[in-house]
Amino acid sequence: MLNISHLTKIYGSVKAVDDLSLRIRPGVIYGFIGHNGAGKTTTLKSCAGILNFEEGDIEIAGVSIKKDPLYCKRNTAFLPDNPDIYGFMTGIQFLNFIADIYSIDAKTRQERIDKYSEMFELRDSLGQSVSAYSHGMKQKLALISVLIREPKLVMMDEPFVGLDPIASHLLKQLMREICDKGGAIFFSTHVLEVAQKLCDEVAIIRKGKLVKCGSMEEIAGDAGLESVFLEMEGETQNV
Amino acid sequence: MFKALLKKQLLELKEVYTPRNRKSKKKTGTKGFVILFAILTVSVSFSFVGMGFLFADAFLPLGLDWVYFMMMSAIALIVSIVGSVFSAYSILYNAKDNEFLMAMPIPPATILSVRLIAVFLSGFLFECMALVPAIIVYAIRAGIKWYLPLQVIDLVWIGLLALVLTSLLGYLVGLVVAHARHKSLTTIVVSLVLLALYYFIYFRLNSFLQAIATNAALIGESVSGKAKPIMWLSQAFTGNLWGFLLLMVTSVVLMGLTVLLLSRHFGKIAFTNKGVKKTAYVARPLHQKGVASALVRREFVRFFQTPAYVLNCGLGIIISLALCVYAVVRFNFLKSGLESVLAALPPEWKDLLAFVPALGAGFMGSMNVITAPSISLEGNSLWLLKSMPVTSAQVFSAKQALHLYLNLPPVILTTALVSALMGLTVWEGIINVVYGMSLVGFTSAMGLYMGLKKPLLDWTNEAVPIKQSASVAITMFGAWAIVIAEAVAAYLLRNSINLIPYLFILPLGLCAVLNRHLYTRGDREFRDL
Numbered sequence: 001m002l003n004i005s006h007l008t009k010i011y012g013s014v015k016a017v018d019d020l021s022l023r024i025r026p027g028v029i030y031g032f033i034g035h036n037g038a039g040k041t042t043t044l045k046s047c048a049g050i051l052n053f054e055e056g057d058i059e060i061a062g063v064s065i066k067k068d069p070l071y072c073k074r075n076t077a078f079l080p081d082n083p084d085i086y087g088f089m090t091g092i093q094f095l096n097f098i099a100d101i102y103s104i105d106a107k108t109r110q111e112r113i114d115k116y117s118e119m120f121e122l123r124d125s126l127g128q129s130v131s132a133y134s135h136g137m138k139q140k141l142a143l144i145s146v147l148i149r150e151p152k153l154v155m156m157d158e159p160f161v162g163l164d165p166i167a168s169h170l171l172k173q174l175m176r177e178i179c180d181k182g183g184a185i186f187f188s189t190h191v192l193e194v195a196q197k198l199c200d201e202v203a204i205i206r207k208g209k210l211v212k213c214g215s216m217e218e219i220a221g222d223a224g225l226e227s228v229f230l231e232m233e234g235e236t237q238n239v
Numbered sequence: 240m241f242k243a244l245l246k247k248q249l250l251e252l253k254e255v256y257t258p259r260n261r262k263s264k265k266k267t268g269t270k271g272f273v274i275l276f277a278i279l280t281v282s283v284s285f286s287f288v289g290m291g292f293l294f295a296d297a298f299l300p301l302g303l304d305w306v307y308f309m310m311m312s313a314i315a316l317i318v319s320i321v322g323s324v325f326s327a328y329s330i331l332y333n334a335k336d337n338e339f340l341m342a343m344p345i346p347p348a349t350i351l352s353v354r355l356i357a358v359f360l361s362g363f364l365f366e367c368m369a370l371v372p373a374i375i376v377y378a379i380r381a382g383i384k385w386y387l388p389l390q391v392i393d394l395v396w397i398g399l400l401a402l403v404l405t406s407l408l409g410y411l412v413g414l415v416v417a418h419a420r421h422k423s424l425t426t427i428v429v430s431l432v433l434l435a436l437y438y439f440i441y442f443r444l445n446s447f448l449q450a451i452a453t454n455a456a457l458i459g460e461s462v463s464g465k466a467k468p469i470m471w472l473s474q475a476f477t478g479n480l481w482g483f484l485l486l487m488v489t490s491v492v493l494m495g496l497t498v499l500l501l502s503r504h505f506g507k508i509a510f511t512n513k514g515v516k517k518t519a520y521v522a523r524p525l526h527q528k529g530v531a532s533a534l535v536r537r538e539f540v541r542f543f544q545t546p547a548y549v550l551n552c553g554l555g556i557i558i559s560l561a562l563c564v565y566a567v568v569r570f571n572f573l574k575s576g577l578e579s580v581l582a583a584l585p586p587e588w589k590d591l592l593a594f595v596p597a598l599g600a601g602f603m604g605s606m607n608v609i610t611a612p613s614i615s616l617e618g619n620s621l622w623l624l625k626s627m628p629v630t631s632a633q634v635f636s637a638k639q640a641l642h643l644y645l646n647l648p649p650v651i652l653t654t655a656l657v658s659a660l661m662g663l664t665v666w667e668g669i670i671n672v673v674y675g676m677s678l679v680g681f682t683s684a685m686g687l688y689m690g691l692k693k694p695l696l697d698w699t700n701e702a703v704p705i706k707q708s709a710s711v712a713i714t715m716f717g718a719w720a721i722v723i724a725e726a727v728a729a730y731l732l733r734n735s736i737n738l739i740p741y742l743f744i745l746p747l748g749l750c751a752v753l754n755r756h757l758y759t760r761g762d763r764e765f766r767d768l
Contacts, residue, residue, distance in 0.1 A: 050625040052766055073628035084619035086537070088544035096525055100533030101627050110525050127520035129544075 001026045001153050001184040002047060006056035009042050009208075016042040018208040019056070024153075024186050024201070027179050031199035031216075032188040033229060039208040040188040041081070044155050047186070048078035060153060074102070077151040081158035083142035087131035091122065091141050094130060098145040112148040120144060120167055135162045143167075147174065154178060156187035160194060172198055196225040204229060240345060244353040251357075251699065275716060280368060287369045290314065291376030297453075299380050306458060308476035309469060311373035312397050315366045319401035320408065321437050322365035327358045327409030328416070328426075329547060329702040331501070336699050348502035355406060355498065362405055363398040370394055377476075386478035393475050393483070399490035403497045408433075410501055426546035431557070434550075530629060534637035535644075541616065542609070542641060547702040548616070552711075555606035559649035566656045574660050581661065594729050596657035597671040597743075598722055600650045601678035605718030609642040610686030611711040614768070615695040615704030621768060631765040632758050635687055642683040650675040674743040681721060681746035684753035686714040691757065691764050721746055 002024040009017040017039040024030045034040050045051040047058050049069045058065045060072040086094055092113070099109035117123040120140040130138065139162040146154060154175075160168050175185045175198065189195050195202060196216060202225065203213035211232060212219055220228055291311060298307040331354050340350050374390050416426050472489065474482030528536065542548050566573060581592065617624060624634055654675040658668035689710035698704050705711065725742050732742075 045622075048626045050622050070628045070630065073626060078622075078626045080622060085623065086541070086620055088541045089537075092520065092525075093540065097533055097537055099525070100528045101530055101629060103530070104527070106525050106527045109527070110522075113525070114522070124519045 001028075001061060002186060003059040003062075004043070004047065004056070005059075007043065007046060007053055007058065008055035009039075009046055009051060009053040015208050017046070017053070020205070020208070020210050021056075022203055022210065022213060024184050026152075026182050026184050028200045029175055029179055029185045029198055030187070031195040031202040032186065032205065033190075033192065033195060033202060033225075034188075034205035038205045040205060041157050042208075043205070044078065044157050044186070044188060045080075047155055048076065049073050050078070075151060076153045076155060077146040077149055079142055079146050079154070079156040079159055081161055082135075083138050085130055085138055085142055085145075087129065090129055091117075091126040091133070094141060095126070095145055095148065099148060102149045104148065109148060112150075113144070116144040116147045119170060136164060136167070139163055140167060143171065151183070153184050153186065156185070158189060159187055160189065160191060192226040192229060196220055204232065206232075241349055241353065244340075244345070244349060245356065248353045248357050251703075275712065279712075279716065280364070284368045284372050287311075287314070287372040288376060291373045292380075295376050295380045299377075304377070304381065304477045305470060305473040305479075305482075307377065308373065309473035311370060312473065312476075315369035315373070315397060316401050316404065317440075318369045319362040319366040319398070320405050323358055323362035323401075324405050324408050324412075324433065326361060326702055326706055327405045328412040329700050330354055330357050331406065331409050332413045332505075333702070334700045346502070347505040348498055351502045351505050352498055355402060358405060358409070359398060359402045362401045363394075366398050366401055367394060370397060374476075384478060386476075389478065389483050390476050393486060396475070396486045396490040399494045403490070403493045406497055406501060410504070414504075423544050423546050427549055430546065430550050434554075531633060531636065534629065534633055535640045538613070538637050538641040542645075545616070545701060545705075547705045548609075548612070551705050552607055552609045552612065553645065555603045556645055556649050558606075559600070559603050559653045563649065563652050563656055566660060570660070574662070577660050578662060592661070593663050593667045594671070594674075594726075594742075596654045596661065596663075597674035597678070598726055598729075599657060600654045600671075600675040601722045601725075601746075602719070603653065604646055604650050604675070604679050605682055605715060605722060607642075607646050608682060608686045608711050608714045608718070609645060610638050610683050611690050611714040612704040612708055613638045613641075613687065614690035614765075615698070615708055615710065616701065618696050618698060618701070618704075621696060625766070625768075631762040634765065635757050635761065638687055639683045642686065643679065646679045646683070647676060650679050670743075674746075677743045677747040677750065678718070678722070681750040681753075682714065682718045684750045684757065685717050686710070687757055688753045688761075689714050689717075691761055691768075694768055696768065721749070 002022070004020060004022040007017050007020045008015060020039070020043060022030075032040050032043070042051060046053045047060075047065070049065055049072060058072075060076055063071050065072045086097075089097065095113050095117075096109070099113075104112070113126075114123070117126055120143065122137060122140050122144065125133065125137060130141065133141065143159070159171060163171065172194075175187075179185060179200075199216055201213070201215050202219050204211045204219070216225070219225065223231075294307050294310050298304065298310075331351065334354065337350075341347070371394070374387070377390075378384075378387070412426070412429055415429055416422055468485075471479070471482050472486050475486035476482075542553070584592070651672055654671045655668060658671050663671070693708065693710040693713070695704045695708045695710070725745065728742055728745075
């Protein structure tokens with residue numbers, strides 16, 4: 001589904017991502033873990049086609065994002081950690097706009113908007129201006145805009161930040177549903193307990209370099225993901 | 240604390256005028272922008288020189304030097320208030336970091352004071368455009384006096400008085416908007432009313448000034464008799480030390496009281512949301528649109544939901560349409576008036592004046608730089624466009640479409656109407672319309688090009704990229720430069736009058752060059768933002 005090979009992204013003289021390679025198969029929830037500034041967001045944004053990168057390639061369903069960015073973007077969705085969405089639109093205007101961009105027909109969009117806005121308890125607020133939304137409401141609206149597209153690959157940066165417990169629970173269920181239908185989820189998180197419970201596979205990144213990746217069993221083992229992560233961090237700092 | 244906040248505010252101001260190249264993170268085009276800004280300031284100042292001489296010649300021979308400064312200070316106050324009142328509300332109450340700062344242990348008065356300094360600086364610039372020429376004209380007519388340094392210091396006190404009035408007006412706008420249900424519409428209407436008032440005064444200014452000049456002695460007598468404090472305050476400019484102290488104390492005390500008043504209500508205005516009506520969403524049938532029309536619709540929604548955008552980049556449209564309505568209503572009156580003016584001119588001028596409607600419409604159209612702040616307005620939500628399956632060409636087209644849809648009808652209408660009023664032939668009318676359209680096309684391409692070259696995405700207030708960005712200023716002056724160059728070229732070609740219609744090739748050619756860049760290399764530049 002997603003194949004990152006030798007990705008390198010440089011900001012000025014700093015390598016934010018350094019020769020990173022990952023492979024995410026369909027049906028898999030893939031966690032991406034690392035400290036602040038490790039390069040998680042840069043990697044996710046590169047995969048979403050938001051950032052250009054200097055070296056390497058990213059393929060979505062076998063198509064290079066450099067060669068056909070529109071195809072890749074049509075089949076993926078990205079949710080940032082702090083979704084700044086159009087404050088000048090109402091919630092329904094925003095969802096309708098996204099549905100137009102992704103060519104979702106009128107009947108389907110109506111059904112999906114109804115379904116997800118009710119699920120996340122946002123339906124009553126859809127007529128309000130996005131600028132009047134709280135952070136959590138914006139997060140939910142952005143999430144609904146992702147779900148109505150039914151993308152094959154969903155990339156999310158800290159998706160649980162700002163969501164209430166019910167919405168978090170729903171999101172976890174929906175992530176699994178997407179994967180069960182043959183899609184894939186690639187998301188970053190700092191909440192290691194969530195990652196351990198939710199992810200099928202995990203990658204740990206430090207200072208732009210991939211430190212470890214594999215199935216959750218392989219990485220976390222009996223000690224648990226938190227212990228492994230902290231141990232690795234300690235080792236790296238001692239070196 | 241105050242120093243740190245002031246530093247932040249000044250840094251914000253500096254970032255606005257010297258945007259960084261987002262890739263290299265280096266400052267770009269600072270010198271050019273400073274030169275352009277200086278040229279504009281000096282040119283506007285020159286318009287006050289004539290006014291200064293008119294008053295100086297009326298009042299100084301009568302020994303009423305203080306009345307001269309009273310009049311010029313009043314004009315400077317008006318200019319300063321009109322120039323900065325529209326930004327006062329947004330700078331004071333609409334900044335994105337209000338909540339962030341209010342969450343810190345900073346008294347609201349301190350936050351407000353720092354924001355007031357930003358408003359003061361913009362108002363002070365406008366004030367100096369009027370009062371500095373007044374001081375120079377005084378020195379020319381009355382000679383350089385020992386109190387020249389006091390006159391220069393007085394600029395600050397008058398600036399503070401202007402700030403008091405500006406911030407109180409901004410406060411009133413804030414109160415109205417905070418309680419309004421339709422905030423965008425209310426802001427637009429309130430601002431248009433203020434603007435209409437300004438133009439009402441402006442159009443009557445000339446006869447008003449003449450009346451003042453002819454009744455100089457009477458005015459001096461009346462003010463010194465009935466409004467002595469105004470006389471004392473005005474004498475601050477004529478070497479009266481008591482007058483100087485009075486002006487200083489008055490402005491400082493009024494400023495202090497204003498800060499006290501505004502800081503008490505700062506939180507209420509900045510964070511109140513009373514106007515937002517929370518009604519349950521009523522579902523209506525949704526319709527599918529194509530990608531291109533969805534993007535254009537997005538631009539329209541943004542434009543009409545952002546009052547600063549409408550008022551700063553669409554004012555020329557409103558004025559053009561108002562003038563069109565006036566021209567239709569008073570068609571015969573205006574036509575006969577214009578015909579008598581044209582009949583009095585030499586024949587070679589008549590041919591040259593056949594070009595005027597397009598230049599006038601072009602000049603008016605150059606005020607509507609809708610595309611110039613368009614890319615900067617994406618701000619932090621730029622990630623949305625970049626993650627969508629849309630090309631940069633589609634994004635650019637939508638931005639240009641908004642500009643063309645809003646600008647072409649008024650320009651075509653105005654040009655055709657003025658051509659009809661001037662009694663031009665159908666062919667001359669067509670040439671004028673085509674020329675007006677080519678200028679609109681040029682402004683659209685130039686605005687987008689500059690927006691791409693000088694993006695300002697890290698703003699804390701949406702008024703900043705609209706009012707203070709380099710892209711807007713350069714586009715507006717660029718369009719003016721083209722119109723002036725065309726007028727000069729037409730004058731030089733007055734003996735080969737048949738060539739003049741071909742002058743529209745210049746803006747059209749430039750438009751083609753800029754569009755070529757946008758739709759080829761612009762793609763990479765947009766992705767690099």
